[in-house]
Amino acid sequence: MPGTDRQPKYHRILLKLSGEALMGSEEFGIDPKVLDRMALEIGQLVGIGVQVGLVIGGGNLFRGAALSAAGMERVTGDHMGMLATVMNALAMRDALERSNINTRVMSAIPMSGVVEHYDRRRALRYLNSGDVVIFSAGTGNPFFTTDSAACLRGIEVDADLVLKATKVDGVYDQDPVKNPDAIKFDRLTYDDVLDRKLGVMDLTAICLVRDHQMPVRVFNMNKTGALLNVVVGGDEGTLVCGSDA
Numbered sequence: 001m002p003g004t005d006r007q008p009k010y011h012r013i014l015l016k017l018s019g020e021a022l023m024g025s026e027e028f029g030i031d032p033k034v035l036d037r038m039a040l041e042i043g044q045l046v047g048i049g050v051q052v053g054l055v056i057g058g059g060n061l062f063r064g065a066a067l068s069a070a071g072m073e074r075v076t077g078d079h080m081g082m083l084a085t086v087m088n089a090l091a092m093r094d095a096l097e098r099s100n101i102n103t104r105v106m107s108a109i110p111m112s113g114v115v116e117h118y119d120r121r122r123a124l125r126y127l128n129s130g131d132v133v134i135f136s137a138g139t140g141n142p143f144f145t146t147d148s149a150a151c152l153r154g155i156e157v158d159a160d161l162v163l164k165a166t167k168v169d170g171v172y173d174q175d176p177v178k179n180p181d182a183i184k185f186d187r188l189t190y191d192d193v194l195d196r197k198l199g200v201m202d203l204t205a206i207c208l209v210r211d212h213q214m215p216v217r218v219f220n221m222n223k224t225g226a227l228l229n230v231v232v233g234g235d236e237g238t239l240v241c242g243s244d245a
């Protein structure tokens with residue numbers, strides 16, 4: 001990889017994968033091939049000694065806002081969305097463990113007998129011992145998103161960086177899916193994202209990382225090798241951070 005020596009720049013990361021990324025080319029649900037590819041890429045990080053926390057979305061299965069638009073009570077829809085993230089987490093654990101990567105799933109909603117309840121100190125012990133920890137069920141509260149959950153858990157476990165894996169190459173001046181002429185930023189401040197209303201992450205999540213000066217890198221997970229490149233300090237995607245970071 002040009003310009004990198006493959007030594008990790010970050011000791012502990014929090015990686016957010018969108019639920020939709022797990023669909024691959026399917027319309028709904030989970031494509032096992034995508035899970036296996038992601039497990040491989042995450043395994044490369046574990047292999048060079050990086051501690052990995054994961055938050056997975058649920059948009060491939062249910063989103064509270066969409067269910068609410070179809071007539072369901074919003075809180076019920078959000079509960080379904082959070083349960084969807086637990087299903088995705090179980091599928092990801094399965095793929096990681098088939099790749100011989102020790103993985104723990106914790107849930108913000110107690111689900112005895114299925115997954116462990118989220119406990120920050122226990123999560124830190126698992127991370128320190130090299131296990132991948134998947135934080136599922138979002139924040140456990142309706143009206144939030146898994147982007148906010150990723151930023152929250154990243155701050156709680158003192159990650160060096162939150163990585164938002166998405167289907168575009170970074171943050172642009174407009175939505176690049178709707179505007180092919182959109183221009184990509186290499187670096188932005190939290191206030192730039194808020195002031196310009198750049199829609200790549202919800203505002204609650206951005207405010208949270210700004211208040212705690214947690215850097216976030218937005219990058220394209222469909223690009224093979226991009227995740228490893230970020231972690232070894234490569235200039236991938238867009239870095240969102242404080243003005244003097």
Ligand SMILES: Nc1ncnc2c1ncn2[C@@H]1O[C@H](COP(=O)(O)OP(=O)(O)O)[C@@H](O)[C@H]1O
Pocket residue numbers: 018020059165166167168170171172173174175176177178198199200201
């Ligand atoms: N300014 C922007 N820069 C980059 N992506 C943007 C921007 N505004 C909106 N988006 C959209 O945000 C999406 C990334 O967010 P993500 O959370 O991965 O997807 P979703 O919200 O569909 O689950 C991109 O697919 C892109 O279409």
Ligand SMILES: O=c1ccn([C@@H]2O[C@H](COP(=O)(O)OP(=O)(O)O)[C@@H](O)[C@H]2O)c(=O)[nH]1
Pocket residue numbers: 017018019020056057058059060062063064065077078079080081082084085137138139140141142143144145146147149
């Ligand atoms: O803290 C949270 C996180 C998620 N959700 C619900 O779970 C759904 C799936 O999460 P998200 O939309 O963030 O998934 P992604 O877009 O990343 O696939 C959301 O739409 C919400 O309905 C929630 O209520 N609280």
